[in-house]
Amino acid sequence: MRRILTAAVLAAGTALGFAGPAFATDLEVTHWWTSGGEAAAVAELAKAFDATGNKWVDGAIAGSGGTARPIMISRITGGDPMGATQFNHGRQAEELVQAGLMRDLTDIATKGKWTDVVRPKGLLDSCTIDGKIYCVPVNIHSWQWLWLSNDAFAKAGVAVPKTWDEYVAAAPALEKAGIVPLAVGGQPWQSAGAFDVLLLAVGGTDAFLKVYKDKDGAFAGGSEIAKVFKAADDARKMSKGTNVQDWNQATNMVITGKAGGQIMGDWAQGEFQVAGKVAGKDYTCLPGLGMNSALATAGDAFYFPLLKDADKAKAQEVLAETLLDPKTQVAFNLKKGSLPVRGDVDLAAANDCMKKGLDILAKGDVIPWTDQLLSQDTQKQKEDLFSEFFAKPDLTVDEAQKRFAGIISSAD
Amino acid sequence: MRHFTMSSAARRPSRLFRNFSAKIASVPMILTALVVFVGGTLWTVLYSFTNSRLLPRLNFVGLDQYERLWATPRWLVSIENLAIYGILSLIFSLVIGFVLAALLDQKIRFEDTLRTIFLYPFALSFVVTGVVWQWLLNPDFGVQAVVRSLGWESFAFDPLYNSSIVIYGVLIAALWQGTGFVMCLMLAGLRGIDEDIWKAARVDGIPAWRTYLFIVLPMMRPVLVTTLVIIAAGIVKVYDLVVAQTSGGPGIASEVPAKYVYDYMFFAQNLGQGFAASTMMLLSVAIVIVPWAYLEFGRRR
Numbered sequence: 001m002r003r004i005l006t007a008a009v010l011a012a013g014t015a016l017g018f019a020g021p022a023f024a025t026d027l028e029v030t031h032w033w034t035s036g037g038e039a040a041a042v043a044e045l046a047k048a049f050d051a052t053g054n055k056w057v058d059g060a061i062a063g064s065g066g067t068a069r070p071i072m073i074s075r076i077t078g079g080d081p082m083g084a085t086q087f088n089h090g091r092q093a094e095e096l097v098q099a100g101l102m103r104d105l106t107d108i109a110t111k112g113k114w115t116d117v118v119r120p121k122g123l124l125d126s127c128t129i130d131g132k133i134y135c136v137p138v139n140i141h142s143w144q145w146l147w148l149s150n151d152a153f154a155k156a157g158v159a160v161p162k163t164w165d166e167y168v169a170a171a172p173a174l175e176k177a178g179i180v181p182l183a184v185g186g187q188p189w190q191s192a193g194a195f196d197v198l199l200l201a202v203g204g205t206d207a208f209l210k211v212y213k214d215k216d217g218a219f220a221g222g223s224e225i226a227k228v229f230k231a232a233d234d235a236r237k238m239s240k241g242t243n244v245q246d247w248n249q250a251t252n253m254v255i256t257g258k259a260g261g262q263i264m265g266d267w268a269q270g271e272f273q274v275a276g277k278v279a280g281k282d283y284t285c286l287p288g289l290g291m292n293s294a295l296a297t298a299g300d301a302f303y304f305p306l307l308k309d310a311d312k313a314k315a316q317e318v319l320a321e322t323l324l325d326p327k328t329q330v331a332f333n334l335k336k337g338s339l340p341v342r343g344d345v346d347l348a349a350a351n352d353c354m355k356k357g358l359d360i361l362a363k364g365d366v367i368p369w370t371d372q373l374l375s376q377d378t379q380k381q382k383e384d385l386f387s388e389f390f391a392k393p394d395l396t397v398d399e400a401q402k403r404f405a406g407i408i409s410s411a412d
Numbered sequence: 413m414r415h416f417t418m419s420s421a422a423r424r425p426s427r428l429f430r431n432f433s434a435k436i437a438s439v440p441m442i443l444t445a446l447v448v449f450v451g452g453t454l455w456t457v458l459y460s461f462t463n464s465r466l467l468p469r470l471n472f473v474g475l476d477q478y479e480r481l482w483a484t485p486r487w488l489v490s491i492e493n494l495a496i497y498g499i500l501s502l503i504f505s506l507v508i509g510f511v512l513a514a515l516l517d518q519k520i521r522f523e524d525t526l527r528t529i530f531l532y533p534f535a536l537s538f539v540v541t542g543v544v545w546q547w548l549l550n551p552d553f554g555v556q557a558v559v560r561s562l563g564w565e566s567f568a569f570d571p572l573y574n575s576s577i578v579i580y581g582v583l584i585a586a587l588w589q590g591t592g593f594v595m596c597l598m599l600a601g602l603r604g605i606d607e608d609i610w611k612a613a614r615v616d617g618i619p620a621w622r623t624y625l626f627i628v629l630p631m632m633r634p635v636l637v638t639t640l641v642i643i644a645a646g647i648v649k650v651y652d653l654v655v656a657q658t659s660g661g662p663g664i665a666s667e668v669p670a671k672y673v674y675d676y677m678f679f680a681q682n683l684g685q686g687f688a689a690s691t692m693m694l695l696s697v698a699i700v701i702v703p704w705a706y707l708e709f710g711r712r713r
Contacts, residue, residue: 066679069678069679070678070679073466073681077467092681094466095465095466095467095681096466099467186659186661186662187659188660188661243550243551243552243573245659245661375465375681376466376679376680376681376682377465377676377680377681377682377685379680380675380676380679380680380682381484381680384484384485384486384664385485387660387661387662387663387664388485388486388663388664388665389663390663391575391661391662391663391664391665392575392662392663392665403485410480
C-alpha cells in the first residue's frame, strides 16, 4: 500500500513537473485552520494561488493558534522559514518584524493600492510597523456578538432579549426551566474575551479605548469600570453549570437549547450553519450585546518571512496579491463566516447576521481589538485573571478589579 | 634512585591514559552534559534577569521578573498545588505501592496476572491517563452519572469542576497511573530479602506486620531511595497530566509550575518571565536535593 502510494505521489509529482509552467514555485503556507469550515475556506485560497501557476504547499498545524504560533515562530527564528504564515494581525509577529525576519510588503501594497481598497482604514494600520506594511489582512472577525437560542427562551416563557440588561433579567426564568442562561467554555481565552466584549458593550467605546489603548490603570480601577465588573459578575453567575471546555461545545449548548446564549465571535456562526439553523428563526444574534454596536476589526493576516530564494520571493508577491483579489476574498470569507477586508466586493450570499456586520462596517463604526492593542504577555495575564474569576465564585468583584487595574498599569 | 624516578615518570602518563578508549568514548556524553545541561541552565538563569520577550536579548532588568512572578496569583496557586500534589502523591504512592507489593508477596495464586493488571496503567502515557480520568470524573458521563443512574440521585462527585478540590482529581489519576510501577519496584525489593530473615523473625515470634515495618523496610533502603527519586522527579515535572485532564482549570485552580513556564514562554511570548519561573523550579529542586545529597554522600565519606 505504502509503495503504491509513494509511486502515485512520484507519478503525480513528475506529471505536475512536466505539466506546470516553467516558473512554478512551491510555497509552503502555515496556518491553524483545521476545523471543517476553516479547511474549506483555506482550500479556496490554495485554489486561487495554484491558478496563478504556483503551488500552495499546505502546512496546517492542528490545535488552534496557541499551539501553532510557537511552532511557526520557532521555525522562523530557527532559520527554517516557510513561504508565508498566518497570524492574527496585530502584535503577535511584532518582534519578528523588529528582528528583521519578515518581509517588507510596502512596494507590493503601493502597487496594489491597498490603502484605498482595504476597509476599514484602521485594518492596515495593524499590519504597519514604522510606516512599513508587513502583512496582508484576509478577513475581519469580530468578537462582539451575543448568540441566543430562540427555543430556550420560548421554553422558559420569556421573550428573546434585545439587550444585555434584558438578558440578565431573563436569566432566573431560564434557570427555572433547567437551562444554563449563559454558556462560557472553560478555555481561558473565552472568559477573557467575554469580559472584553462586556467592557465595550457596557462601558462604551471610550472606556474600552481608555483601558486598552491608553492603558490607564487608574481608570481601570475606577467606578466606571466597576459597572463592567458588576456585569461580569452577572455573567459569571449566569454561566454556572456550563461544564464544557471548548468554545464550539459551548456553542452547541446554545444550538441544542441547553443554554440560553453565548458571547462569542462571529466564527460561532459557522457552527449554527453546519447544524442547519437559520438566523432570526432558530437563533438570534445581537452585535455588541445590543448595547453598543461598534465592531472590532480583529482577524487573520498572512505574514511573509524574508527568504533568500529569489523564485520563492517572487511567489510570495504573487500570493500577497492573490489574497486580496476580490474573487478570492468573497470565496474565502463566505466559507469562513468572516467579513471581507475589501469594501468593493459583492456578498449577496451573506446571511442575516453577516449582513448586520457588513452594515456596521459600512457605517465605519469600528474599533481596534485587544490583539492589536495589547502584547501577548498582557493578554495572557488577562486570561489568567478572568478564567479564575469565572471559575471561582469567592473571588470578589473588588479584588478582581484591583488585579485588573494592576495588569493594565503594567501593560505594554 | 634512578629506578624510582623512571618508574614514577612512566606511571604518570599511564594514569591519564588508563582506559583511554573508554575516556574517549565518554567525551561526547561529557560535552553534552556540560554544554546542554549546565550550559543551558546557566543561559536560562542569565536571561531570567533580562526583559526578553519573544526573542532572547540581553537587556538586564535586575530582579523585576522575579518580583512579578511572586506577585502573580497564578504562580502562587501553582506552587500550592505542587506542594499538595507532591506531598500526597509521595505518601500515597509509597504506601499503596508497598501494601500492594506486600499483599502480592504472600505467595498467592495468579500473582503474574494481578501484577500485570496493576502495572498496566503505567504503560499508558500521562496524556491518555488524563483524558481517561477527565471522562471518568465528568459529572455528566462518569462516576457521578453512573451512581445517579443506580438511584442515588443526590450523589455528587465532580472534582474536576470544583476549584477547591480539583487538584485531588488530578492526584487520583496520577496515583492510578503510577502506583503499579512503585508496587513492582517494592516487590523486587521484597524478593531481595533473604528467606532466612523471615524464618528468624518467625522463630522469635515477631508478628508479620512488625517484621515488615521494622526489619524488612529498613533493609529495603536502596529500593526505597530509587523509588523516591523516581516519584520526586515525576512530581516536579508534572505537566502533561494536567494539560490533558483539566488544562489548568477550572479557572487557574489546577495550574502547576511547569505549565506556567511553558505558557509564559510560548503563549505569552515572555521568555524572561518563563525563565524566571523555571529558575525558581530549579532552585526548589536544589533546596530539596542538596541537603539530601549531602547527607547521603557526605556520610559515606
